[in-house]
Amino acid sequence: KTFCPVGDLTSAKAGEEIWLRARVHTSRSIKKGVFLVLRQALYTVQATVFVGGNVGRPMVQYAEDVSKESVIDVRGTLVVTPSPVSGCTQKEVELKIEEIHVVSAADTFMPVIVADAMRPDRTPEEEEKQEKEGKAPTVAADTRLDYRWIDLRTPANQAIFKIQSAVCQYFRANLASKGFVEIHSPKLLAGASEGGSEVFTTNYFGTEACLAQSPQLYKQMAAACGGFGRVMEVGPVFRAEKSRTHRHLCEFTGLDFEMVIKEHYFEVLEVFSDLFINIFDEVNRNCKEELEAVRTQHPFEDLRYARPTLRLTFQEGIQLLIDAGYDADPLGDLSTEHEKKLGDLVAEKYGTDFFMMDKYPLDVRPFYTMPCPSNPKHSNSFDIFIRGEEIVSGAQRIHDLEFLKERAREHDIPLDSIMSYLDAFKHGAEPHGGGGIGLERVVMLFLGLKNIRKTSMFPRDPKRCAP
Ligand code: ATP
Ligand code: AMO
Numbered sequence: 001k002t003f004c005p006v007g008d009l010t011s012a013k014a015g016e017e018i019w020l021r022a023r024v025h026t027s028r029s030i031k032k033g034v035f036l037v038l039r040q041a042l043y044t045v046q047a048t049v050f051v052g053g054n055v056g057r058p059m060v061q062y063a064e065d066v067s068k069e070s071v072i073d074v075r076g077t078l079v080v081t082p083s084p085v086s087g088c089t090q091k092e093v094e095l096k097i098e099e100i101h102v103v104s105a106a107d108t109f110m111p112v113i114v115a116d117a118m119r120p121d122r123t124p125e126e127e128e129k130q131e132k133e134g135k136a137p138t139v140a141a142d143t144r145l146d147y148r149w150i151d152l153r154t155p156a157n158q159a160i161f162k163i164q165s166a167v168c169q170y171f172r173a174n175l176a177s178k179g180f181v182e183i184h185s186p187k188l189l190a191g192a193s194e195g196g197s198e199v200f201t202t203n204y205f206g207t208e209a210c211l212a213q214s215p216q217l218y219k220q221m222a223a224a225c226g227g228f229g230r231v232m233e234v235g236p237v238f239r240a241e242k243s244r245t246h247r248h249l250c251e252f253t254g255l256d257f258e259m260v261i262k263e264h265y266f267e268v269l270e271v272f273s274d275l276f277i278n279i280f281d282e283v284n285r286n287c288k289e290e291l292e293a294v295r296t297q298h299p300f301e302d303l304r305y306a307r308p309t310l311r312l313t314f315q316e317g318i319q320l321l322i323d324a325g326y327d328a329d330p331l332g333d334l335s336t337e338h339e340k341k342l343g344d345l346v347a348e349k350y351g352t353d354f355f356m357m358d359k360y361p362l363d364v365r366p367f368y369t370m371p372c373p374s375n376p377k378h379s380n381s382f383d384i385f386i387r388g389e390e391i392v393s394g395a396q397r398i399h400d401l402e403f404l405k406e407r408a409r410e411h412d413i414p415l416d417s418i419m420s421y422l423d424a425f426k427h428g429a430e431p432h433g434g435g436g437i438g439l440e441r442v443v444m445l446f447l448g449l450k451n452i453r454k455t456s457m458f459p460r461d462p463k464r465c466a467p
Pocket of ligand 2: 214216248249254390393434435436439441
């Protein structure tokens with residue numbers, strides 16, 4: 001037998017005998033039989049098991065007893081319905097079932113009811129009103145994550161992770177077309193990649209090892225020291241973030257690239273600008289159904305992005321904040337709150353939700369960041385933002401060993417603690433730069449979602465390491 005995808009069931013197939021494998025989404029009995037809604041990924045279709053023809057009472061009884069979320073195989077005839085079926089994606093047709101087999105029965109107790117989990121987001125007021133009317137509350141975020149394998153079945157979640165997969169594909173394809181080689185750097189390291197307290201340590205045959213906080217040194221070694229020139233990586237990044245925020249995970253997916261620079265680090269910014277515009281264009285063009293499925297549950301405004309990408313200097317960004325009455329420090333880092341405000345100000349002034357900001361103060365960037373030749377208090381570094389939140393950090397790196405040592409000393413980093421990093425620059429390194437993108441952040445912010453746990457399939461935070 002050949003199964004037909006639920007999404008392909010339209011009036012064009014009316015009269016055909018169809019085999020489906022799908023899950024039982026809902027089940028409603030009436031006198032002459034039972035209405036089932038069958039679900040597969042983003043799609044739902046109504047099916048009926050009514051007494052008549054080859055269908056007798058025992059078969060109706062069997063169909064009624066199938067628990068929700070069970071996987072079933074059914075055979076039936078597709079018919080056009082007199083009026084559109086509300087609540088189903090395949091509105092114009094219905095399957096008259098003649099044969100039914102349970103492939104895998106679901107427990108009758110479902111900790112997450114998919115039909116509840118896919119209801120559109122509600123405001124707290126709407127939620128309260130629904131509760132007073134005795135309607136089921138929205139499924140709690142923690143319950144969803146405890147039973148993520150069920151929660152993932154909602155059309156919005158199906159769509160989010162298909163979009164996430166598309167973002168990775170377009171990242172790879174765009175950079176591959178520009179000559180970037182995909183690498184796989186080690187995640188077990190002898191020392192911290194980014195330093196700071198956000199490092200996980202583990203036992204490595206009796207010595208302490210760190211989980212990679214980024215592929216930083218390795219992508220630099222491959223691109224600038226190892227002769228590859230242009231490299232990219234899609235891989236896990238581990239950060240022992242102690243506090244739980246809406247945008248930090250303890251494990252996320254880094255989309256990194258590193259490239260040698262011919263003349264100027266703006267070459268890196270140009271690669272980023274073209275890369276993101278290409279990713280956004282392709283997702284908008286090829287993921288229309290997925291975007292609609294997300295929007296149905298989590299309404300959002302389309303991302304506005306300029307071509308080429310708007311680029312401000314850090315000074316210009318700070319000035320926008322100061323002019324709007326905020327107390328922003330021209331030589332400090334931006335707080336989360338100031339980032340958000342700046343995003344609003346830029347959107348208002350330039351009509352874009354996506355922009356780059358470069359020439360960050362040198363003191364707030366890692367020791368390996370190249371200072372700005374024309375202003376030593378600034379650096380050849382940048383961040384990229386969507387809707388006022390950081391999605392990328394990047395920079396030109398220092399490729400001269402002595403200068404690197406000097407900068408490490410100025411950051412009070414003991415040289416013996418970064419010996420393996422420094423060693424790589426002893427034998428000739430080309431000028432280079434690059435950046436790191438947080439995949440879950442990009443998808444969260446592109447889709448206007450409010451929490452990064454929605455775009456991490458199995459999120460890790462200080463309170464969650466399972467499932
Ligand atoms: P990254 O750490 O990768 O650079 P980020 O978004 O965490 O990305 P930071 O420069 O570390 O960027 O921090 C930017 C702002 O985010 C900080 O000023 C701080 O307000 C906030 N922030 C960062 N980490 C945390 C955290 N773990 N908990 C709460 N707020 C945080
Ligand atoms: P940075 O530390 O800024 O830079 O990280 C790069 C990007 O990764 C994402 N990100 C996170 N996403 C989810 N949870 C977290 N805890 C988290 N921390 C960071 C953000 C951020 O912009 N080596 C440099 C990059 C480079 O210069 O190439 C680095 O790791 O989107």
